[in-house]
Amino acid sequence: MQAIFSIEWQWSMRAATETQQRGTRRRELTYCFGPFRLVPRRQLLLLEGRPVKLGGRAFELLQVLVQRCGDLVSKNDLMAAAWPGTFLHDSNLKVNMWSLRRSLGDTQIEPVYIATVARRGYKFIADVQISIGEVEDDLPLADPLSLSNPPLLRGIVGREANIVEIADLLADNRHVTLAGTGGIGKTTVAVAVAQAFAPRCRDGVCFVDLATISDPTLFGAALLTALGVRGNTDNDLAAALDYLRPRQMLLILDNCEHVLPAATIFAGKFMTDTSPSRLLATSREPLGTATEHIVRLGSLAAPKSGLALTVDQAVRFPAVQLFVRRAAEWSDYQFAADDCEDVASICHALDGLPLAIELAAAQIGKFTPRELVALLDRKLGFRAPDAEGAPPRHETLMATIDWSFRLLSQNEARLFCMLSVFSEAFDAEDAVFVAEAAGIAPVDVVTGLGSLVAKSLLSAQARGASLRYRLLDSTRRYAAERRLADPACGQALRRHAECVLALFEQSEEEWNWREPTDWTQRYLGRIADLRAALSWAFGEAGDAHLGIRLTVAAITLWSETSILSEAQARLNDALALAKTVACDDLSKAKLACALGWSLFYARNMSNENEVAWLDAIAFARRAGNIEYQQRALVGFAFYLLQIGQLPRAISYLEEATALADRERDLTATSEADRALAWARAFAGQLSKSRPVLDRLAATYSLAEGRSRKNANEVYRFITVRFNLPFVAWMQGQADYAARLAQDAVDAADRSGHWVSQSNALGLAALPVAFETGNRDALESYTMRLRRNLERERISRWVPVERYFSACLRDLRGDPRAVEHIRAAIEELIESRFLMRIGSYLAVLARAYLRQGRIAEAREAITRAIGHQERQGERWCRSELQRVDAAVLLHSGEPLRAEKRLQQALAEARAIGAATFELRIATDLAAHWIETGRRVKAVRLLAPIYEGFAEGFETPDLVAASRLLERVPPRASGCGHYRQPNPVHARDA
DSSP: OGTTTTTTOOOOOOOOOOSSSSTTTEEEEEEEEEEEEEEETTTTTEEEEEEEEOOHHHHHHHHHHHHHTEEEEHHHHHHHHSTTTTOOTHHHHHHHHHHHHHHOOOOOEEEEEEETTTTTEEEOOOOOEEEEEETOOOOOOEEEOOOOOOOOOOOOOOOOOHHHHHHHHHOSSSEEEOOOOOTHHHHHHHHHHHHGGGGOOOEEEEEEEEGGGGOOGHHHHHHHHHHHHEEEOHHHHHHHHHHHOOOOEEEEEEGGGGHHHHHHHHHHHHHHHHOEEEEEEEEESOOTTTOOOOOOEOOOOOOTTTTOEEEEEEESSSSHHHHHHHHHHHHOOOOGGGGGHHHHHHHHHHTTTTHHHHHTTTTTSSSSHHHHHHIIIIIIIITTTTSOOOOOOOHHHHHHHHHHHHHHHHHHHHHHHHHHGSSOBHHHHHHHHHHHHOOOOOEEEEEHHHHHHHHSSSEEEEEETTTEEOOOOOHHHHHHHHHHHHHGGHHHHHHHHHHHHHHHHHHHHTTSOOOOHHHHHHTTTTTHHHHHHHHTTSSSOHHHHHHHHHHHHHHHHHHHHHHHHHHHHHHHHHHHHHTOOOOOOOHHHHHHHHHHHHHTTSSSSSSHHHHHHHHHHHHHHHHHHHHHHHHHHHHHHHHHHHHTTTTHHHHHHHHHHHTTTOOOTTTHHHHHHHHHHHHHHHHOOOOHHHHHHHHHHHOOOOSSSSSSHHHHHHHHHHHHHHHHHHHHHTTTTTHHHHHHHHHHHHHHHHHOOOHHHHHHHIIHHHHHHHHHTOHHHHHHEEEEEHHHHHHEEEHHHHHHHHHHHHHHHTTTTTTTTTHHHHHHHHHOOOOOOTTTTHHHHHHHHHHHHTTHHHHHHHHHHHHHHHHHHTOOOOHHHHHHHHHHHHHHHHHHHHHHHHHHHHHHHHHHHHHHHHHHHHHHHHHHHHHHTTOOOOOHHHHHHHHHHTOOOOOTTTTHHHHHHHHHSSSSHHTSSOOOOOOOOOOOOOOO
């Protein structure tokens, strides 16, 4: 399972390589109606030339209807065309037909394209023209649905004024709460408001369904998941606010009553922030913040009892209109004058509550309106709700759900209860798996799902070629209460956890072959059920062993999607428990490895990280698993590199690479080789490091396509370019180094691999741009890293971005930038991110010198040398000695400065750092020229300068060139030397 090895590995590969030339057109048989074109051979529906996404079996249904335009097509014929040889409840047909109508925009009362023929079937009523038309081969595909998108609407009744009012309020108020009882339609109205308000939201709409969680501590994780913010955040709410601050979005927090304290805290922080975004909350009670603007949503208007109404008069009442529409959708009901009084009585008795009305309308196929009135009177006992003592609306809703529940068969009722274990949408296969614990046969589950959908106790939506089911919040809570009271449902939560375990163990296997974007969308959509299953497993009535297995299975999802903060908490708990119960060592090694990686990207490099890696190494050794031994050794070495313990890191990496001799095909082998080469470069062993990095760079290419194998290839192409550019720059190949770093950044950008791009920026692109004096590249790269940190909140890169941003301002002459450089360095030291800290402090010392702050420069370079010696980072020793010499020279100690420069020159030559050699030689030559030793200066600098074949526009070579130009060849007494040459000749 490669995802466990490196948390950097999150892929969202873009579209596959095009196999045909863009713009190629073919002649196809085409059916045209309205603005649409249907192309059967291509299974394509076009709206004004662009493909329309059709869910489920909608295309098959549309094709049959269009080809038999004007004719009645029976339900049986349609089901045979869409589901040949399969037995299904006819609710599947109705759900897919509704999905088709929505795709055609045909959801109004009077249809334009598809008419329902009561109890018989459907008819395509629009004019259809058949022709042979040209269709492009490579039409763009529609983007997949975002997980944060609001749910799809079935059609809104009677809320037009509310929608306009709330949208207008959002224009002037940053926080609006839509309050009302359960079943009143708050979510429906909020989604409609989002659609109306969306044109004012430059950065879109984010929908957060808080009904999927019951633990307020998960509020931050749910919010970040919906926003798409990944990484290891120190504070979830702060990370969300950071993300929203520069954006103009509409954030919808739906069903806040479940986690009211957390939602209130966030709303308060949101309102004190400066974001131009808007917050729309729905809740049964207000959030209670000082600046909250509350809109209380009332019931749908319903006629009073006893009014003599015509059909036209009755349907003007939204409650009646909703009842009639839903009854027609599910039972082909046709509203007649004889039913007016009874339908009005039903809507009035149900207080105009939309959900209660839908539940009653769903019974029309079984009862007439008059029979429903009698049932409501007998079963619910509130025939006259306008009388004193009428039940509150929430009780009305619960009573209506209870009444609908009691009309179910025993199997349907038990299935309804069992389905309450699901936090989000689920497939029929999931329902079959869970229902087995209550003794319900698969065929009864399939028919039961259809029946529950038809009775509005369960919602269904076409996704792909199948249906996805979901309980609404109110019905889920009622079903959960019923489940707890039914002994036959006693194993429901365990069965749900086992279902989630099977799903995520399957995800581990599919990770190796499924296209990365498809994999992520498929399994990230089940994270709410994962959270619920883990909470049960580690709870008092749960199963610790099952919870440990589930945590191990979830590692791939957490690492693939960079949900690190949540993963860290879960992994920490699971590993602690695994140490106290019977658990195999390999599982513990996997948990410890994943915990180590999740901690690796935290802001502070704590000792907890070291403990996790040492645990992982020990468990992997006890398990006798070479692959995980190597992964743990490499992971620990990366941690040691970050905290400045280079000799220990090299020791562990040498052990990791030695394991490759026993099993060369290990996933982590190339990572171990790369890490050891990188560590050796930091130790100043450039001659050992460079050949390995060159070999790895030549091995991995930018593979085309979207397969996991291709993604693997691209990942390794990027990661070797984290390390090679800086080594190449030190060895005098500035242009080559810049190209390598740019290649890594661009490859990560094309793949949507933001963590890898952040690593490429922080480890290669930014340092190379800064050291080569490329201010434009430095500005571009700091902006990219800043954007990435909004999407993938990797805390360790935050002070690095601040450091390079401050360096850029310093290069542009901002005298205040030096204090920001110092602050960023102190933040890095505080968080123990000590790699390169000596080099950063040397930059600070140079900045102080430019301002004449010699004492502060001396303190900075002394600290730099101390870190360098303690950490063993020999690569920068000569550069630190050069800066130290500059401090000495400014302090009036030229003899000590000259001696220090000569030491630095010898050090740079010893490790083969040509760039540092040139810098030092330039400083030393300048000093010699100033003291009358021109010949000696030229003899030193000229051959070093002539050794360069590229990078002539960098400040280092420009400075050397200008110095040599000050000394004519004859005056130097050394004959002719090469003048500055702009040709970049070396073939890198």
